[in-house]
Amino acid sequence: MQIAGLNTLGISIARIDYAPLGQNPPHTHPRATEILTVLEGTLYIGFVTSNQPAPNRNKFLSKVLNKGDVFVFPVGLIHFQFNPNPHQPAVAIAALSSQNPGAITIANAVFGSDPAISDDVLAKAFQVEKNTIDYLQAQFWENNHY
Numbered sequence: 001m002q003i004a005g006l007n008t009l010g011i012s013i014a015r016i017d018y019a020p021l022g023q024n025p026p027h028t029h030p031r032a033t034e035i036l037t038v039l040e041g042t043l044y045i046g047f048v049t050s051n052q053p054a055p056n057r058n059k060f061l062s063k064v065l066n067k068g069d070v071f072v073f074p075v076g077l078i079h080f081q082f083n084p085n086p087h088q089p090a091v092a093i094a095a096l097s098s099q100n101p102g103a104i105t106i107a108n109a110v111f112g113s114d115p116a117i118s119d120d121v122l123a124k125a126f127q128v129e130k131n132t133i134d135y136l137q138a139q140f141w142e143n144n145h146y
Helices: 106-111 119-126 130-137
Strands: 012-018 023-028 034-040 042-048 060-066 070-073 079-082 090-096
Touching: 012 023, 012 079, 023 106, 034 042, 034 060, 042 090, 060 070, 106 130, 119 130
Parallel strands: none
Antiparallel strands: 012 090, 023 079, 034 070, 034 090, 042 060, 042 079
């Protein structure tokens, strides 16, 4: 929507600035593969494979990327980026294979939905006590990634 020349071409691009120790929390793009290029600094990145048959079920893959490194996050998989440097920011460019990739931040969606998902359901799903779920649902989820 902000770069008219990209409209209807089926791609998106975004610059991401990471504060020292900043992150792009676990999220997914349901309609796009993402290719991330680090322009400045260092990023610790990772993603989790899908619920495919064992032994690769929900396998966590991670890597440290430095300036000039490129990484691909497959469509729909939960992934994140984190700047491990407490003193220097990091910058990356993300290109996505859809003009409308969507973005679902996992914690916001699960614990910050409106109306809230039943704490009985979440307690059973996460195998924790309901007071733990109540605590998580009470957090301010809009800007929890700073």
